[in-house]
Amino acid sequence: MTEITLPDKDVVVLERKNFQGLLDALSDSGYELLGPIVRDSAIVYERIHAVDELPVGWVDVCEPGKYRLVKEKKKTLFGCTIGSQSWRRFLHPPTSKLWEATRDGNGFKVIQPEPDQVKRALIGVRSCDLAALAIHDKILSQGQYIDHSYQERRRNLFVVAVNCVRPGGTCFCASMKTGPKATSGFDLALTEMYVSNRHYFIVEPGSKAGKKLVDKLPVRQPKESEIKAAQKELNKAASGMTRTIDSEHIGKLLNEKFDDPHWEAIAERCLACGNCTMVCPTCFCTNVEDSTDLTGQHAQRQRWWDSCFTVDYSYIHGGSIRTSVTSRYRQWMMHKLVYWQEQFGMSGCVGCGRCITWCPVGIDITEEARQLTVKE
Amino acid sequence: MRDLEQTLREHPFLEGLDAEHIKLLVGCASNVVFKEGDFVFREGLEANVFYFIRHGRVLIETHVPQKGPIMIRSREAGEILGWSWLVRPYRWHFDARAAELTRAIALDGKCLREKCEEDHDLGYEVMKRFAVIIAELLEATRLQLLDVYGNSTNK
Amino acid sequence: METQQTSKHSDAAKQPDPMLVRPLQIHRIIKELGDTFSLILQPQDDDADFPFQPGQFNMLYVYGVGEVPISISGDPARRETLVHTTREVGTVTRAMRKLKVGDSLGVRGPYGKGWPVDKAENQDIVLLTGGIGLAPLRPMIHYLLTRREKYGRIVLLYGARTPEDILYRKDLEKWRSRFDLEMHLTVDHATGAWRGNVGVVTSLVSRSPFDPQNCIAMVCGPEIMMRFAVMELQKRGVADDRIYISMERNMKCGIGLCGHCQLGPTFVCKDGPVYCYVDIKDIFTKREM
Structure with missing residues (x-):
C-alpha cells in the first residue's frame, strides 16, 4: 500500500474553537450548510447552522446488518464515519419534479421547472463519497445527455471533505483506492486531530474557492510534528480496514461467474428489500410517474429513485426480465463491480460499506465477491 | 427416367450418397403431379411414399370439427414431404393438400424400407437424412407452439 | 468543489x-x-x-x-x-x-443506434422479422429501396401469427410486385383461404437466395424468435458480425440516465436498440440478464 502523505504547501491548522468560524464563513458566502447530525439513533445529513449540531462525541459501530452510535469521552466532531444516507440526496434527490404541463386546447404546453439556484456546502464528506460524487458527475453531467437538474445543483456546490482517521467497521475504501484520505474533488479537506487533549484540524485547500475561504479564517501554519501525526493516523486508518475487494481483477473474475451456483446461495438470504441500493452513494437509477390533478388541466412528471431489486424494474409488456431474486442481486453486484467498468471506465463501488451495514440480513459484498471468485 | 435420376442426384438431400444407392432410389421413384386442391395424402391412410417437391407448394393440415381445416405447415419446392412411411405404423398423421399446381418425385417408401432392411448402409444414409428433417420440424414446431407473437387477432 | x-x-x-x-x-x-x-x-x-x-x-x-x-x-x-x-x-x-x-x-x-446502413452497402440484405417486428424495419426497407443500386439482393422474410396478423399489407403487396426485392411471407397457423407458406419464419432462411459470405442480416421480432433466427443464419454460414438484432427492454428515460434498460454492460437505449450480434453474443442467451 502506498504511504499516505499530506501536501507540503498550503496546509494550515484550524483550532477546534475556531470551527464555527468556518461554518459562518460559508454561511456568509451564501451557502446552505449540510452536515451530519444524529437523528433516530443514526447519522443523517441535514441542514446545519452551528458546530454543536454535529454529532459531537459520537462514534458509529458498524457491522454487517448492524449499526450503533456510541458516546465517547473524546468530543470529536467527525468521530462517526458515514451516515446511512449518502450525499447524493442533495444533488440527485430521492423525489423531484421534472416538469409540469397544462392543457392547451387539444394539446398541452410543457413548463420547465425553475433552475435550482441554491448554493450548498457539504460539511464532512468522506473520500469514498467524494469518489461517488465524481462517478455521478461522469454519468449525469459528462455524457452525451445531461441531467440538467443534477448539473444545476452540482454547479453551486462547496465541498468540505473530512479524511478518515478511523475506518468504519464495514469500510473497504483502501482496497477500492478511494480513501481514506481525500485526494481530489474537494474545496477543503480536513483531518481531525484529537491528541493529548488538543483538538484541531489540518486543513488542506483543494480549490481556489477553498483557498479563498481559508484566507478568511484564523488559521496558522502547521508544525512538522502535527503533519506527521496526521499522516500517521491516516496510514493507520488505511491499514486498519479488514475488508477488501481486489478492485483490479474483480471485474474480469466476476464476469466469468454469471452462472455460478453461489448466486442462488446469496438469494436465499437476500430479501430483495433494496436497502443496499437506497444507501449506496453511486446508485443512480430512477423511475418516473406521470399524473394529472383532478381537473386534468395540469399534469406533471415526477422522478424518484428506483431499485433494481424490484420486479417492476425490468418489466416490459408481458412480464419482467429479472423475476428471481438471484438475478436481481446478481444484476446489482455485477453492475457495481463488472458492467460499470465497461459503461463508465470506473468501478461502481467506492468501498463505503453502507450496503453491508444496512443490509437487514448482513450480506457482505466483499465476502460474496470473495466467495464467487476464490479459486477452487 | 434419365431426368429423374439427374434430379435426384443433384438434390441436396441426397448429396454424398453413392451412385449405387441413388440408382436404387431411382428404381423406387416416379414423377407425380397434383392440381391445386388435390390431396397428396390423407390422415389415417397407409403411408408408403414420400416426395421430393420440384415445383409448387403443399399444405399440411388437420381437420378440426366446427373449425374446418387448420394449416400447420407448408412444404415448398426443394423440400422433402412425408416421413410417416419411415416409422411404424406407417400411417399419415395429417392431410396434405396441394396449394397450387405441384410437381414432385414420389419415392415408394415400402420398396425403400425393404431395400434399407437388406442394405443397412443405405438404411443408415436414409435415416441420417431423415433425422435432420425430423429434427428441424420438431424445432420449428416448438417455436410455433411458443406462439411468440402473442394473440392480437381476437382483441 | x-x-x-x-x-x-x-x-x-x-x-x-x-x-x-x-x-x-x-x-x-x-x-x-x-x-x-x-x-x-x-x-x-x-x-x-x-x-x-x-x-x-x-x-x-x-x-x-x-x-x-x-x-x-x-x-x-x-x-x-x-x-x-x-x-x-x-x-x-x-x-x-x-x-x-x-x-x-x-x-x-x-x-439509440439504428440499423447499419453504411456497412450494408454492396451487400446482400436479409431482413428477417416477425409480428410487429416489421415496424422498426420498415424505415430500413424504405431506405434501401430509395438507394436500391447501392445494395445487392434484398430478401425480406416475414412471419406472422396468422394471415389476419400480417402488418402493413399494402406495403408488402407493393414490395412483392417489385423485381428487385424478394419477399417470403409465412404464418404460424392458417385457416380458410390461405394458400401461402405455413411455418415459422426462421425456416425460410435455409431456402432464401442470398450470399451468406457477403450479406448483412437484420433481425427484428420477439426475443425468442431472434434467438432461433440467429441459429438459422449461423447454420447458413452467416458470420456473427454480419447479424444485427433489435432488442427491447424497459426504458424510462431513453438517454442512459435511468438505468432500467441495462443488458449486461450495455444500455439498450444508447448502445442499442440495434446491436451487432457479435457484440452481445455472450449475453444474448443468458437467462434474466
Missing part, C-alpha cells in the same frame, strides 16, 4: 433539457390490426423536420398517463412527419389508442 466545464461538456451543457417532451399533433391514425395502430404526427408549428436513422426510437408521452419507447416506422426520406406503429399492450399504449386526430402526443428523441 464546483464542476469544471471543459469545452466538450459546455456544448452539452447548452443542449435543451433532454427530459422535456415536445407536443406533436396527431395528423392521422391508421388502424393496422385488431390491436395494432399507427399514429402519424406533425408539429403544431411549421417547424417540421424529423431526421432519424432507421431503427431508432422515440419516447412517446400520453398527457398525464405516461411515456413509452416506440420505434419510428415511417419513411426516413419523409422528414416532415413522424410515424409510429404500436400495439396496445399496456396502460400507455391503451391510452394512446384512445387518442383522436388533432390530439397531442409528447415526443422525445430520436434515440
Whole structure:
C-alpha cells in the first residue's frame, strides 16, 4: 500500500474553537450548510447552522446488518464515519419534479421547472463519497445527455471533505483506492486531530474557492510534528480496514461467474428489500410517474429513485426480465463491480460499506465477491 | 427416367450418397403431379411414399370439427414431404393438400424400407437424412407452439 | 468543489433539457390490426423536420398517463412527419389508442443506434422479422429501396401469427410486385383461404437466395424468435458480425440516465436498440440478464 502523505504547501491548522468560524464563513458566502447530525439513533445529513449540531462525541459501530452510535469521552466532531444516507440526496434527490404541463386546447404546453439556484456546502464528506460524487458527475453531467437538474445543483456546490482517521467497521475504501484520505474533488479537506487533549484540524485547500475561504479564517501554519501525526493516523486508518475487494481483477473474475451456483446461495438470504441500493452513494437509477390533478388541466412528471431489486424494474409488456431474486442481486453486484467498468471506465463501488451495514440480513459484498471468485 | 435420376442426384438431400444407392432410389421413384386442391395424402391412410417437391407448394393440415381445416405447415419446392412411411405404423398423421399446381418425385417408401432392411448402409444414409428433417420440424414446431407473437387477432 | 466545464461538456451543457417532451399533433391514425395502430404526427408549428436513422426510437408521452419507447416506422426520406406503429399492450399504449386526430402526443428523441446502413452497402440484405417486428424495419426497407443500386439482393422474410396478423399489407403487396426485392411471407397457423407458406419464419432462411459470405442480416421480432433466427443464419454460414438484432427492454428515460434498460454492460437505449450480434453474443442467451 502506498504511504499516505499530506501536501507540503498550503496546509494550515484550524483550532477546534475556531470551527464555527468556518461554518459562518460559508454561511456568509451564501451557502446552505449540510452536515451530519444524529437523528433516530443514526447519522443523517441535514441542514446545519452551528458546530454543536454535529454529532459531537459520537462514534458509529458498524457491522454487517448492524449499526450503533456510541458516546465517547473524546468530543470529536467527525468521530462517526458515514451516515446511512449518502450525499447524493442533495444533488440527485430521492423525489423531484421534472416538469409540469397544462392543457392547451387539444394539446398541452410543457413548463420547465425553475433552475435550482441554491448554493450548498457539504460539511464532512468522506473520500469514498467524494469518489461517488465524481462517478455521478461522469454519468449525469459528462455524457452525451445531461441531467440538467443534477448539473444545476452540482454547479453551486462547496465541498468540505473530512479524511478518515478511523475506518468504519464495514469500510473497504483502501482496497477500492478511494480513501481514506481525500485526494481530489474537494474545496477543503480536513483531518481531525484529537491528541493529548488538543483538538484541531489540518486543513488542506483543494480549490481556489477553498483557498479563498481559508484566507478568511484564523488559521496558522502547521508544525512538522502535527503533519506527521496526521499522516500517521491516516496510514493507520488505511491499514486498519479488514475488508477488501481486489478492485483490479474483480471485474474480469466476476464476469466469468454469471452462472455460478453461489448466486442462488446469496438469494436465499437476500430479501430483495433494496436497502443496499437506497444507501449506496453511486446508485443512480430512477423511475418516473406521470399524473394529472383532478381537473386534468395540469399534469406533471415526477422522478424518484428506483431499485433494481424490484420486479417492476425490468418489466416490459408481458412480464419482467429479472423475476428471481438471484438475478436481481446478481444484476446489482455485477453492475457495481463488472458492467460499470465497461459503461463508465470506473468501478461502481467506492468501498463505503453502507450496503453491508444496512443490509437487514448482513450480506457482505466483499465476502460474496470473495466467495464467487476464490479459486477452487 | 434419365431426368429423374439427374434430379435426384443433384438434390441436396441426397448429396454424398453413392451412385449405387441413388440408382436404387431411382428404381423406387416416379414423377407425380397434383392440381391445386388435390390431396397428396390423407390422415389415417397407409403411408408408403414420400416426395421430393420440384415445383409448387403443399399444405399440411388437420381437420378440426366446427373449425374446418387448420394449416400447420407448408412444404415448398426443394423440400422433402412425408416421413410417416419411415416409422411404424406407417400411417399419415395429417392431410396434405396441394396449394397450387405441384410437381414432385414420389419415392415408394415400402420398396425403400425393404431395400434399407437388406442394405443397412443405405438404411443408415436414409435415416441420417431423415433425422435432420425430423429434427428441424420438431424445432420449428416448438417455436410455433411458443406462439411468440402473442394473440392480437381476437382483441 | 464546483464542476469544471471543459469545452466538450459546455456544448452539452447548452443542449435543451433532454427530459422535456415536445407536443406533436396527431395528423392521422391508421388502424393496422385488431390491436395494432399507427399514429402519424406533425408539429403544431411549421417547424417540421424529423431526421432519424432507421431503427431508432422515440419516447412517446400520453398527457398525464405516461411515456413509452416506440420505434419510428415511417419513411426516413419523409422528414416532415413522424410515424409510429404500436400495439396496445399496456396502460400507455391503451391510452394512446384512445387518442383522436388533432390530439397531442409528447415526443422525445430520436434515440439509440439504428440499423447499419453504411456497412450494408454492396451487400446482400436479409431482413428477417416477425409480428410487429416489421415496424422498426420498415424505415430500413424504405431506405434501401430509395438507394436500391447501392445494395445487392434484398430478401425480406416475414412471419406472422396468422394471415389476419400480417402488418402493413399494402406495403408488402407493393414490395412483392417489385423485381428487385424478394419477399417470403409465412404464418404460424392458417385457416380458410390461405394458400401461402405455413411455418415459422426462421425456416425460410435455409431456402432464401442470398450470399451468406457477403450479406448483412437484420433481425427484428420477439426475443425468442431472434434467438432461433440467429441459429438459422449461423447454420447458413452467416458470420456473427454480419447479424444485427433489435432488442427491447424497459426504458424510462431513453438517454442512459435511468438505468432500467441495462443488458449486461450495455444500455439498450444508447448502445442499442440495434446491436451487432457479435457484440452481445455472450449475453444474448443468458437467462434474466
